[in-house]
Amino acid sequence: METSLPGSQQKQMQEEQRVLVGRLVEAAKTDGRELVGRDGMPAGLVELVLETALQAEMDAHLGRGHGETFVHLAEVYGADVSKATITAITDRVLEGMTE
Numbered sequence: 001m002e003t004s005l006p007g008s009q010q011k012q013m014q015e016e017q018r019v020l021v022g023r024l025v026e027a028a029k030t031d032g033r034e035l036v037g038r039d040g041m042p043a044g045l046v047e048l049v050l051e052t053a054l055q056a057e058m059d060a061h062l063g064r065g066h067g068e069t070f071v072h073l074a075e076v077y078g079a080d081v082s083k084a085t086i087t088a089i090t091d092r093v094l095e096g097m098t099e
Contacts, residue, residue: 054081058093 005013024045025035034040057073069086073079 053077054079054085054089055093058086058089 024041028035028041036042054073057076058069069090070081070083073081073086
């Protein structure tokens, strides 16, 4: 994965991510959750990361139309996101902004 961070900051971020993942794994073990398999921790973690990234994109580009957002997500992330998904996320963001 390419990044615009200087080498030292990139290494620090990677180490922070390793520590975070280690904490998640330990918490899962302590709670007796599966670490692998269909219902394992990685599946849920991937879903959470993708949802969070999409939410951040929508927050950053809320002024864009659905078509522009679709193109942006495809160009930046290679994501094939449906119009229904973009609409659902946009609706959630707008609800959160009015609370």
